[in-house]
Amino acid sequence: MIELIKQEIKQKIESKYNLTQVIVEEPKRGFADIAIPLFNLSKEWKMNPKLVFDKIKDDVLVEHVERIEFMNGFLNIYLERKNLSEQILHNIFEKQNHYGDQLLEDKQSVVMDYSSPNIAKSFGVGHLRSTMIGNSIQLIYKKLGYKTVAVNHLGDWGTQFGKMIVAYQKWGKKEDVQKNPIAEMQKLYVKFHDEEKNDDTLEQQARDVFKKLEDHDEVYTELWQWFKEESMKEFMQMYDLLNVSFDYFTGESFYNDKMDAAVEELEQKHLLKVDDGATIVDLGDDMPPALIKRSDGATLYITRDLAAILYRYRTYGATKLLYVVGNEQQLHFKQLKKLTDLLGYNFDIEHINFGLVLVDGKKMSTRGGKFKRLEEVIDQAIVLAKDAIMSKNPNLKNQDEVAKAVAIGAIIYNDLKNDKHLDVDFDLENMLKFEGQTGPYLQYSSVRIESIVKGYDIDIDQVNADVYKQDHYFEIVKSLAQFPNILHRAKDTSSPSVISKYVMSLAQAFNSFYGKERIIVEDISVLQANLLFARSIQIIINESLRLLGIKSLKEM
């Protein structure tokens, strides 16, 4: 609503005076509802700001504008609060969780590649970040009307499987792998690297095995399949817990029969070069060449990503492709973009990278054995959440379910609360607190509203919208009206943190409002106004949480 008013004013001024980029902003609390800084216009027209004000003041008097003033070089606009608030709240209440949905006429497919853990290795913290960031971005795109294709590009192909197979055949035991698949496979992998120091033929053996695997060797294929199934069991548990799903689990191996065509395409454009037996593509002076095939003909990570992107383009018609992957792969995605440019495509490739996860200031790694496995960390969070819930609300039904939602919500919010490029501090105790910038605080805010308004029906016709004229109401109404805009900003910057910061300030605003004002009052029309107000806040909190991947609760 307020966004529309801003747009209208902006367009009116721009078209009337033949200008572009006139700034019409919503200043921070306290000042006007909308402000136009006059400095630029004053320069442009060589007039002092007050004269600029006089010149354009009638142009801003659109619907819902109540009064304007000149102050410190700004044209300040105050909105008519009553009807505007009523419209905004009605709209939210009518649309419920669909408030802010956008319907796109021409549905564009956007492929999102995230999570993508590696088979036979544990699900790393980096993969956890990728999963949560990717999931949220996917939900945001969907809400804004895009057709999303969520792909899990499992790391299930490559020389490392040659190593795994060699190691397993030399030192592995079937029962051990069955009992503890990923841990055991990881051990074998480590052993392979240790033994390599004594036996310099191992590396070559692994390469030979992988080459045979690419050529469909039966025994190796069967082993590989088994490793994959065992790993997938663990990964699926993780996704279940996080409530994350994918449209496709097409890992690297999926492209085994699609790489020839991709290489052929490079060949036809005369891009391939043989260098020391290997097949490469020169990518110019500002980056190293892309290695497409080793001298023995085995393919590489980038070969599979090239086949994958061409497949995604042809199968889903996608020209926009997002990859949520750690920073260390920056060069890889630059090379991929360059390769596809050279082939004559103009894909919009966005590499969404993110900061590290730190424990006590040190990089958290679930690989080195220094930290517990991620599943154990999550289980521990659930136990802690359950303790907290039991002490707060001992009679709560379905405590286990709530504890799970709180624990997972805490981990997700902790991950998404700051700009994705920043490192994340992983401190279970802090993230599980019911106060401060935490997931539980947000869930609790929603539960609190539920407990206040539960049992009261809203009757829109009885609402006395005069109450919304008061500052402490109107400030919150304005922030609710910003929600659609927030979604666009989150999408445009691929930043779930835009939503996480927004919902935090909304929850805080409600809680401080509730510290001053009662919701349940005698006067029916004020009561109705309050109910509509509180429910609308709850709707936006819950929908924001959903977009972050966090469950909202009715009780906790």
Ligand code: ARG
């Ligand atoms: N499996 C890779 C890793 O763990 C990430 C894959 C990302 N996606 C892609 N299309 N390359 O590092």
